[in-house]
Structures are given as C-alpha cells and as structure tokens.
Amino acid sequence: MTTLNNESNQSFVTHTGSCHCKKVIFQVDAPKILEVQDCNCSICTKKGFLHLIVPNSRFRILQGKDDLSVYTFNTHVAKHYFCNTCGVSPFYIPRSNPDGWDINFRCIDPDTVESFTVVKFDGQNWESNAENLAHLSKS
Incomplete structure (x- = not known):
C-alpha cells in the first residue's frame, strides 16, 4: 500500500477554514506540513478540490451547519457539502473514508x-x- 500522508512524526495544530462568504467555518487538527491529494476524477477536476482526509475526531464545524446543502451522485456514499450562499465546497464525507472527512x-x-x-x-x-x-x- 502506498502511504500518501506522513503524519506520524508531526504534532498537530488546529487549522481554521471556511467557505468563500464565511458563513461556514470549520476547524481541522492536522500537521503544519501537509500532504494533500489532487484527484483527477470527474467531480474533483471540475471543483479543483485538493484533499486532506482526516478522522471524524479531528474535524469540527464551528458555524453554518444550517447553511450547508449536500450533493450525492453515483453510489451516494460520498456526501459533498457546499454553502447555500456562495456555493463553495469546503469539505465532504468521502466514499473512500466514510468514517472521516475530506477537507478542501x-x-x-x-x-x-x-x-x-x-x-x-x-x-x-x-x-x-x-x-x-x-x-x-x-x-
């Protein structure tokens, strides 16, 4: 198996992020030095999503949960969340890791x-x- 993320030697910091209009704000605990994935599938290519996948325990929605809509397709396992106001997709529940979060x-x-x-x-x-x-x- 290829290891795509080497977090074992790094301590975590709390990163904050948001959608474009800042109605949706989140936090994720991850290293300061990150390895992210650039996926060439149909939706990721169109969205320009760069992936940081983390366990559920390291992700928090701080604000705007009610401002989110969800998009699913194909198997409907992945839940692609986007802001109802600005349309930006800051995170989703990935099909590859339905027990975690994929942060943009x-x-x-x-x-x-x-x-x-x-x-x-x-x-x-x-x-x-x-x-x-x-x-x-x-x-």
Whole structure:
C-alpha cells in the first residue's frame, strides 16, 4: 500500500477554514506540513478540490451547519457539502473514508500551514486506487 500522508512524526495544530462568504467555518487538527491529494476524477477536476482526509475526531464545524446543502451522485456514499450562499465546497464525507472527512485544502486559512506537497491520485480509476486512501481517516 502506498502511504500518501506522513503524519506520524508531526504534532498537530488546529487549522481554521471556511467557505468563500464565511458563513461556514470549520476547524481541522492536522500537521503544519501537509500532504494533500489532487484527484483527477470527474467531480474533483471540475471543483479543483485538493484533499486532506482526516478522522471524524479531528474535524469540527464551528458555524453554518444550517447553511450547508449536500450533493450525492453515483453510489451516494460520498456526501459533498457546499454553502447555500456562495456555493463553495469546503469539505465532504468521502466514499473512500466514510468514517472521516475530506477537507478542501484550498479552504484552509494559510496562517497555520508551514508548507504542503501535492500528490497525484488517480480517481479516474477509483476502484483500483481507493485502498491507498483508506488509512487516512484512522485515528
């Protein structure tokens, strides 16, 4: 199995993020140095989503839960949340990790991120590659 995220040697900080209009605000506990995935599947390509997958215990919606709508397609396992006002999708529950959250790295405020690396993920062949992401939502 390919390891896409090396968090074992890093301590976590609390990152804050939001949608564009800031009606939806969230926090995620993750390292200062991040590795995010750039998926080439149909929806991620269109949205420009850069993925930071974390366990449920490391994600919190602080504001705007009632301002969110959800979009599903295909298997309907993934729950793609977006702001009702500005339309930005700051996070979703991914099919690869239904017990965790997938944060849109582009929605995280940059002041707590020291650096990041983008790793390509072949989502066009999701069935063959999803197991490479499964470990990311484990505590």
